Amino acid sequence: MESTIIKSRNFNASFGSNHVVKNVNIDIPRNQIIAVMGPSGCGKTTYLRCINRMHELIPGASSNGEMLLNGEDIYKMHPIFVRLKIGMVFQRPNPFPNLSIYDNVIAGYKLNGIKLPKPEKDRIVEHSLTRVALWNEVKDSLNKKGSFLSGGQQQRLCIARAVAMEPEVILFDEPTSALDPISTSTVEELFHELKANYTLIVVTHNMQQAARVSDKTAFFFLGELVEYDETKTMFTNPKDNRTQNYITGRFS
Amino acid sequence: MQAKSVKYRLGKSYGFQLLTYLLAFAIVVPLLAILFYIVRAGITRINWHFLVNIPKPVGESGGGIANAILGSIIIIAVASIIAIPIGIMAGIYLSENGKSRLAYWVRLSTDILQGVPSIVIGIIAYFWLVKPLRGFSALSGSVALAIMMLPIIVRSTEETLKLLPDTLKEAALALGMPFHRVIFKVIVPVGFSGILSGIMLSIARITGETAPLLFTAFGNPYLSVNIAKPMQSLPLLIFNYATSPYTDWLNLAWGASLILLFWVLFLNILTKLLTRKWKVQL
Numbered sequence: 001m002e003s004t005i006i007k008s009r010n011f012n013a014s015f016g017s018n019h020v021v022k023n024v025n026i027d028i029p030r031n032q033i034i035a036v037m038g039p040s041g042c043g044k045t046t047y048l049r050c051i052n053r054m055h056e057l058i059p060g061a062s063s064n065g066e067m068l069l070n071g072e073d074i075y076k077m078h079p080i081f082v083r084l085k086i087g088m089v090f091q092r093p094n095p096f097p098n099l100s101i102y103d104n105v106i107a108g109y110k111l112n113g114i115k116l117p118k119p120e121k122d123r124i125v126e127h128s129l130t131r132v133a134l135w136n137e138v139k140d141s142l143n144k145k146g147s148f149l150s151g152g153q154q155q156r157l158c159i160a161r162a163v164a165m166e167p168e169v170i171l172f173d174e175p176t177s178a179l180d181p182i183s184t185s186t187v188e189e190l191f192h193e194l195k196a197n198y199t200l201i202v203v204t205h206n207m208q209q210a211a212r213v214s215d216k217t218a219f220f221f222l223g224e225l226v227e228y229d230e231t232k233t234m235f236t237n238p239k240d241n242r243t244q245n246y247i248t249g250r251f252s
Numbered sequence: 253m254q255a256k257s258v259k260y261r262l263g264k265s266y267g268f269q270l271l272t273y274l275l276a277f278a279i280v281v282p283l284l285a286i287l288f289y290i291v292r293a294g295i296t297r298i299n300w301h302f303l304v305n306i307p308k309p310v311g312e313s314g315g316g317i318a319n320a321i322l323g324s325i326i327i328i329a330v331a332s333i334i335a336i337p338i339g340i341m342a343g344i345y346l347s348e349n350g351k352s353r354l355a356y357w358v359r360l361s362t363d364i365l366q367g368v369p370s371i372v373i374g375i376i377a378y379f380w381l382v383k384p385l386r387g388f389s390a391l392s393g394s395v396a397l398a399i400m401m402l403p404i405i406v407r408s409t410e411e412t413l414k415l416l417p418d419t420l421k422e423a424a425l426a427l428g429m430p431f432h433r434v435i436f437k438v439i440v441p442v443g444f445s446g447i448l449s450g451i452m453l454s455i456a457r458i459t460g461e462t463a464p465l466l467f468t469a470f471g472n473p474y475l476s477v478n479i480a481k482p483m484q485s486l487p488l489l490i491f492n493y494a495t496s497p498y499t500d501w502l503n504l505a506w507g508a509s510l511i512l513l514f515w516v517l518f519l520n521i522l523t524k525l526l527t528r529k530w531k532v533q534l
Contacts, residue, residue: 054426059351083428090426094419098441098532108427111437147533158423165427 005030005199011065013050020046022223033200035214043223044203048171052086053079087162087170092178093154095146102142108165128164132156152183172202188213211235219243294510317508319475320489330394335401343409366403373399374464390483393469401454408450412443445530452523462487486512
């Protein structure tokens with residue numbers, strides 16, 4: 001299999017006349033954790049949402065350029081197909097409040113009308129919850145509502161929901177910014193487990209988090225991809241002045 | 253001097269407080285008076301016989317209002333079948349495309365529709381349905397009532413769905429769900445309690461409507477379940493019998509008033525219970 005899973009060429013995105021992602025070229029390798037960092041409003045979240053075509057759902061949003069998944073243009077596939085291949089976890093945990101924990105995990109099947117035999121569903125639920133280290137905490141309360149869990153547990157439930165669909169890539173949009181430090185470190189540990197099976201792209205404000213969890217880091221500034229390199233190199237020996245200024249805290 | 257001014261101001265404050273209490277109490281008085289009066293006049297009428305028999309002709313005592321109760325249920329049920337799907341769909345449209353030109357006009361027309369006097373809606377139904385079909389019918393009454401239900405259902409659906417967080421929709425879309433499934437499997441079930449409360453309120457609102465039924469459902473002294481023919485309903489029975497000179501008929505009207513009152517009260521309580529039961533904790 002090719003080692004690059006997502007490839008962007010001259011990729012641009014805008015809201016109306018506001019050009020927020022400018023000419024981004026990036027190659028994302030398979031089964032790695034890529035951190036996308038940068039100050040607020042630098043276009044990192046918009047770029048992330050372009051990967052699974054969530055950006056275009058906002059009125060007035062547009063994009064152009066190439067975005068390839070395994071060499072195929074994402075923008076020539078059906079968005080529903082893209083989103084099944086590329087899962088997403090959001091800033092705030094958003095389990096479906098009307099569904100039980102069990103149903104939340106298989107929501108991608110259940111709500112899409114895909115019928116599965118009960119043992120198969122049980123297997124997916126247990127497997128996915130085990131993957132996100134939540135199985136032992138919730139195995140006796142699978143029929144309770146998802147909103148009954150703590151914030152950190154809810155976020156892991158949302159990750160389990162994405163994992164259950166067996167995507168190739170999972171996008172994380174500041175996944176720990178609404179969580180306390182302990183839940184944050186649980187989620188960060190999870191990333192290392194998930195890496196074996198999925199490619200993770202994590203948007204974060206938090207430089208320490210980028211340094212802790214990622215293999216490679218992309219630094220966005222004012223819509224441009226300023227630097228993209230091995231995380232170690234990036235934090236010890238940045239090539240661009242702006243990266244240097246950002247990681248030493250000279251602006252934020 | 254200063255102490256005196258403080259005392260004066262405190263006095264004014266107490267006076268104002270007292271006034272608010274009195275006026276708040278004054279609100280309750282008419283309701284209690286109506287309840288008391290109707291219960292006193294109607295309670296002795298109500299028994300099993302009253303609920304399962306149809307009115308007797310003039311001169312015979314006894315009789316009941318079974319035809320009106322059944323008629324009201326049928327007319328309201330048919331009106332709901334017409335209004336609920338249209339109202340919910342329009343509400344979904346408004347919450348999803350709130351800024352479009354069509355949404356502006358839909359919102360404007362629901363607002364105006366809400367203000368149209370019920371008798372005018374009755375006349376419209378008369379000219380649209382009763383005249384072309386050459387006869388009064390329960391169906392034309394249902395259509396008139398459905399038109400009255402629409403604005404309430406549309407706006408309550410819209411308001412309910414607009415309050416749901418966008419993250420909910422995003423979660424569903426990110427799982428690869430097509431739009432119609434996002435709406436019917438996620439958005440509507442989560443907002444169900446609010447939509448249901450709008451439906452129940454609209455039913456409570458039309459239960460007592462008389463004017464639009466006068467020249468549509470018309471009324472019928474006999475038991476009828478044919479929606480293509482005239483049908484009796486509670487408000488029509490009250491209107492016709494309360495203005496008659498016969499004591500027996502007057503008594504029927506009082507009993508029917510009490511039943512109608514209980515019905516609306518029951519709907520309101522049921523709304524509260526159901527919306528609490530279906531409420532989804534976000």
